[in-house]
Amino acid sequence: MIHLYKPLEKFVHGIASVEPDAIDQARIKLLLYILILYVPYSAILIVAYIFGGETQHLIRVAIIFSSCLLLLAAIYFFKVWKTASHLVLCSLTLAVWSNLFYYVHNINVATLQLIWFACALGFYMHGLKWGWFYAATNVIPVLFYTASDSQNYFYLGAGPYMVSQQIYLFVISYNFLWIIYLHYYFFKVFTHNFNKLTTTKNELKELNEKLRTTLEDLQSTSNARMDFLSTMSHELRTPLNGVIGISNALLLQNPRKDQTENLAVLKFSAENLLLLINDVLDFNKFESNKVxxxxxxxxxxxxxxxxxxxxxxxxxxxxxxxxxxxxxxxxxxxxxxxxxxxxxxxxxxxxxxxxxxxxxxxxxxxxxxxxxxxxxxxxxxxxxxxxxxxxxxxxxxxxxxxxxxxxxxxxxxxxxxxxxxxxxxxxxxxxxxxxxxxxxxxxxxxxxxxxxxxxxxAENSHQLNNNGKELADLKVLVAEDNPINVLVIKKTLEQWNIKPVIAANGKIALQKVVENDFDIILMDLYMPEMDGYETAGAIRKLSDPAKSGLPIIALTADVNNSVALKVKESGMNDYLSKPFDPNDLFQKLRKLTREKSAASSL
Incomplete structure (x- = not known):
């Protein structure tokens, strides 16, 4: 109805746009529409009352006309729409009271319209607290008046100041239209916001679903990246184990001075490369919170x-x-x-x-x-x-x-x-x-x-040496399929006077454990036929306690966080990452053999 007038709508929208909240914008628009359209309404009544000679009503509508203009100016220049709305509600309340106790001395249709108008506008403009306040200030006087005037309890009269039927019809029709529009407008705004919230909720649900899918894809990508890096780590660390291990072995064979320098450079370069590989892998572990x-x-x-x-x-x-x-x-x-x-x-x-x-x-x-x-x-x-x-x-x-x-x-x-x-x-x-x-x-x-x-x-602080006297004649089984790694381990053990037995895969290693006596097993984790985990599990199930209880040290180029857990679950005692430091291997061999000796002496 009102939105047919585009200039008016543009003017109202310009003032309402200062508020970010959609509900507050609707309140401002509604208030402005009421004030703007009550200007011609009151102007028409002024003319009618002048010609009808109705001085009392003329004074009242003249005040309404002036008040509407002043409130519009205040809202436009000072943005005080909340104060203006309170003044409008106070004016409506005053009109109800004046009808009851001065103009009408009764409860007519126009008075009821003003009450409905004030109650609805109070709730819509200012929420629950002010809504209840304005409802009470309009309804309680009516109840009080009705209770005190038993003669007119059921009477809806026109009061002592008579007006023409045409003016009265115009007034109540206009008020009814405003009451209807008040509810229509706010229901329209409510519906619009509800639909908007529903649409936003659906969009958010779709966005969350897309986000969940994206996170799953990212997780899959991250897992694939970690798997790739673990695989690459294993492939890179295996040859590095050979380079560093042989360098260590050659440095222990009393090389010439020029050879010592070359071997030291070779070892240093390989260890630097290993350091770079470890940095990349460690950074990915930290990013995945797996450290x-x-x-x-x-x-x-x-x-x-x-x-x-x-x-x-x-x-x-x-x-x-x-x-x-x-x-x-x-x-x-x-x-x-x-x-x-x-x-x-x-x-x-x-x-x-x-x-x-x-x-x-x-x-x-x-x-x-x-x-x-x-x-x-x-x-x-x-x-x-x-x-x-x-x-x-x-x-x-x-x-x-x-x-x-x-x-x-x-x-x-x-x-x-x-x-x-x-x-x-x-x-x-x-x-x-x-x-x-x-x-x-x-x-x-x-x-x-x-x-x-x-x-x-003193025992703890004693620096382990590598002369190998206490490890001499130790019976060691090495389960390893890579020839370079076999060479590195053999040379490392031989410097401690250990001559290991080599098994090319897990199946052969299990057979050799059954057929021979060993003190310790060095077990590669990834081998053909049977891997290190399967082999360790099979050894632990042997009926001979001396064989099933053999200390097992895992040797692996895999640096995945799950390795230590899987090693423990499979029954192995410890593990070393390739390339390994000979001192670390010496310490672990010494520790396990001492533990076994202490257990056998009990």
């Missing part, structure tokens, strides 16, 4: 010396002064933590320091922050006199695949994964890395970790 810290006892002082020895050759090649300063509080203490992850952190920091330092020094300092009966807080600081890092780039270097500048990547290489991995490992230790750096002066990376610790005895 957990170990909590095993280790000698921190020895670990730090070993780390220093690993980077010594690289520092010596660049003629850098490599310094190691370790607190004396570590003496006779076994730290409880993850030596592998801590080594990863310190090697990344030290390798970076050496890489970006052309002259001067690189230092690793470990100092005590606090110590009590069972916990020790250590401060680690890696300092260099290298190229430094600009202040605005210092946070960027901890982001994946990011370096301080493109020239850094060109001149120094690297994947940009070392420092992000350092950051993630330290987060697992509830620690953060801090950087102080100045271009051209150098950098210092610093962090603090609190470790549990236990006192160590």
């Amino acid at each position: 957990e810290l170990e909590h095993i006892p280790f000698d921190m002082a020895i670990l730090l010396k070993n780390i220093n020895s690993i980077v010594q050759l690289k520092a010596r090649e660049k003629m850098l002064d490599l310094q190691l300063e370790v607190t004396k509080d570590l003496k006779n203490k076994m730290i409880i933590g993850d030596p592998t992850r801590l080594t990863q952190v310190l090697l990344n920091l030290l390798n970076n320091a050496i890489k970006f330092t052309e002259r001067g020094s690189v230092a690793l300092g470990v100092h005590t922050v606090s110590i009590n009966e069972d916990h020790l807080s250590l401060s680690f600081a890696v300092t260099d006199s290298g190229i430094g890092i600009a202040t605005e780039k210092q946070q960027d270097i901890f982001e994946p695949f990011t370096q301080a500048s493109s020239s850094t990547s060109r001149n120094y290489g690297g994947t940009g994964l070392g420092l992000p991995i350092v950051k993630k490992v330290l987060m697992m230790y509830n620690s953060t890395i801090k950087l102080m750096s100045m271009p051209g002066v150098g950098s210092m990376f610093h962090f603090v970790i609190e470790f549990p610790y236990q006192q160590s005895n």
